[in-house]
Amino acid sequence: MFAQPEADALGPGISITPIRQEQLKRKLGDRFRELDVPLEVTWPNGKKEAILFVLEEETDPRRFSTHRLAHYCLDLSELRNTKRVVPVVIFLRGQTLDLSLCLGGERHTYLQFNYLSCSLSKLPWQKYQHSSNIVARLNLPNMHxxxxxxxxxxxxxxxxxxxxxxxxxxxxxxxxxxxxxxxxxxxxxxxxxxxxxxxxxxxxxxxxxxxxxxxxxxxxxxxxxxx
Known part of the structure; x- marks a missing residue:
């Protein structure tokens, strides 16, 4: 629902495991940033490398920081020794226009950071009113x-x-x-x-x-x- 472009490519038989915040705080120390629990997706028999989904829920778009999210994803990537990280931001009310972060000079962009975004207040509730996804059903009051x-x-x-x-x-x-x-x-x-x-x-x-x-x-x- 929140990361449909990536979720469609995962296929059947996957296992989804939350990464404990206590573990992240212990290993990242002062660099720890408490967002919503990251999810690790793995495949049977390890046929694909695990992928991490970083979900951040934001009630007020004005408080959202692309820099903060990028820092967190980089820290998580280094900690878990993977480049397969998908950042997802769920906006309950409205949405920021700050959808990417580009660092560079006159000739090149040296860091490009993007994330998937879902603005619940723009989703038509009728589309999800009979959904078998409990997250979608619980969030019906946050939809349009x-x-x-x-x-x-x-x-x-x-x-x-x-x-x-x-x-x-x-x-x-x-x-x-x-x-x-x-x-x-x-x-x-x-x-x-x-x-x-x-x-x-x-x-x-x-x-x-x-x-x-x-x-x-x-x-x-x-x-x-x-x-």
Whole structure:
């Protein structure tokens, strides 16, 4: 979804593994820059050299730095001893015009850095409303939609979470993500409950489960402090 030109060439049977931030911080030291977790893609039997995808999520395009991303990719390339690095930037709101970095003089360009970019707010939500990609479904509220479709966008995001993620812990985590970016008003929430009563009841179950977990954790902490 975010790196389609590269993803289409990967083929079947690949393995995707996040590179732990703790490992990067330990090895890079002061040069460590905390972006979203890099992903390492490997092929069965090592038939191709592994490739690294560096994904950075940016809420405010004004805060994005091509220099910072280039530094991070170069550090990661040196650390992992590979030149197969694909930088990808996901803009939640808008997009920067700073799409590349060129260093050079009068006659030559000596460093050329480009990255793939995805502006979620420009993607039509209808295209992804039935997607089997959970990342796409969770990000429906960040995509382009008309105000009249807002509760339907929210419903499809929630349905995607329910259908594509079975882990209760992750369900609780991702429902918060949907809520934060959908930002339904009280009136919109009432409309949602009216048009999608089944989903609304299931969401109440999620909320109650979160409250029960929080209450249990609070009681356990209180008991430990009192001992």
């Amino acid at each position: 939609y008309e105000q009249k479709d807002k509760i339907h966008v929210y419903a499809q995001a929630f349905r995607g979470l329910k259908e594509l993620e079975s882990d209760p812990v992750l369900q609780d985590k991702y429902i918060d993500f949907i809520d934060i970016y959908a930002q339904l008003s009280n009136n919109e929430l009432k409309q949602y409950q009216h048009h999608y009563p089944n989903e609304a009841r299931q969401m109440e179950t999620f909320t109650q489960r979160n409250q029960n977990i929080g209450l249990k954790q609070g009681m356990e902490q209180g008991m430990q402090q009192g001992m």
